[in-house]
Amino acid sequence: MAKNNRRHGVFAVDQRFADVAxxxxxxxxxxxxxxxxxxxxxxxxxxxxxxxxxxxxxxxxxxxxxxxxxxxxxxxxxxxxxxxxxxxxxxxxxxxxxxxxxxxxxxxxxxxNRWVEYKFWKNIQIKIDKQVKPAAKESDIEVLLKLIDRSTFIGFRDTVAILLMYKTGIRIRTLGELRERHIDFDNKMLNLEGAVLKNHDYLKLPIDEQLAEMLQTLILQNAKIRRKYKKRHDYVFITQNGLGINRSDSSSNAISKQLSKYAKLYGLKNINAHAIRRAFAKNLLNKGASVALISKALGHQDLSTTTQYLDLNKEEVANSLRDYL
Incomplete structure (x- = not known):
């Protein structure tokens, strides 16, 4: 009887819903x-x-x-x-x-991959007060380059690295991945393939005569060190033991560590790879380059990132706008 009640009484469930479940x-x-x-x-x-x-x-x-x-x-x-x-x-x-x-x-x-139908996460935001990291001062970079002992391999290598970052704006990680094939000495150009860039895009950056000569000298010195330690690669920036400067598990490398050491040794504030990259951007702006051009040179995908790099204050914006009145 109880069994019959389950089928037909108050405890019965419509078979259609059972099938749906x-x-x-x-x-x-x-x-x-x-x-x-x-x-x-x-x-x-x-x-x-x-x-x-x-x-x-x-x-x-x-x-x-x-x-x-x-x-x-x-x-x-x-x-x-x-x-x-x-x-x-x-x-x-x-x-x-x-x-x-x-x-x-x-x-x-x-x-x-079409595993979700729409981007429900698009409007989820976290508002924070962003602290803008200032660019390195050109005067501090000049002082640093004068103080480094360029008569040693490490000192010369570091000088070339600092100048390359300051004159092209490349990231410290890209610096460590730079190969000899990326430098076109005939046309004074860096031809950077996507594999060495953060945004995986292709980028061409010009270099001047002085930097080209220093890079050629560094490459010749690298060849001597590689022969001594029997290393086979064409990295432009290497350690004194002939190894590449980048580590796979860290954004830090031999050059960034040297910059920290120099900053402490010579009492220079805000001397690091990121600050030098920002100095490159600010220098371009001061010479009249547009934000769009600077953004392309930095390899940014968003103009808002570039404007943060430039860290423009209200007076600078007002004075710049006055030229267009």
Whole structure:
């Protein structure tokens, strides 16, 4: 009798809804797991030339997000889960912003693979007061170049590196990846392929006669050191043991460490690779270059990044605008 009540009484469930629930479970079994999705996009990133550090960073942040939220399937990710994660983690706002950018980058790859239908994360923002890092002063760079002992290999190498960063604006990481084939001495040009640039785009940057001669001298000195230590490569900037200056697991390299040492030794403020790159941008602006041109030279994909580099104060903006009245 009880069995009959379950079928026809108050406890009975319409068979149509029972079938729907069953089908829902079957669909869930066929859903794409986040773990599998991450494995796919990381493989895609490896194939397209993304750096190991970038992939490791994506993996760390997104797996931390998944662990905090307990999500399993891609279809479970929504705006609320992202807000919950950002609210739960006890880190500085700047760190939250970096993690949000990473989550958005991964989700954009999910979108490109058509695993999500729309970019629900697009309007999620974290507002912080950005501290603009100032450019190195031209006078400080000049003082530094005078104080470095260029009679030694390390001193000469560092001088060439500083001048190259100041006159072309290339990043410290790109400096370490620079090969002899990237320098066109006939046309006084750096031809930088995407593999050595952060945005993976192609970039051409001019160099002057003085810098070209110094680079040629450095390359000849490098050849002697490589022969001594039996190294086979064509890096332009190497250590005194004939190795490349970049380390795969860090943005720091031998040149950046030398800059820190010089700053302390000579009491110079704001002498580092990033400040020198900003000095390049500010120098171009002072010579009349447009923000769009400077942005191209820096390899930026967004003009807003370039304007932050230039760190224009209100007086500079007002005076510049006056020329167009």
């Amino acid at each position: 069953l089908n829902s479970n079957e669909d869930r079994r066929d859903s794409l797991t986040i773990e599998k999705a991450l494995n796919i996009i990381f493989r895609q990133m490896e194939i397209t030339g993304s750096r190991p550090r970038t992939i490791e960073s994506y993996s760390y942040v997104f797996n931390d997000f998944v662990e905090h939220t307990g999500l399993i399937y891609v279809e479970e990710i929504n705006a609320d889960s992202i807000y919950d994660y950002l609210n739960d983690i006890n880190v500085a706002k700047t760190t939250k912003l970096l993690r949000l950018k990473t989550i958005k980058a991964v989700l954009s790859r999910f979108f490109d």
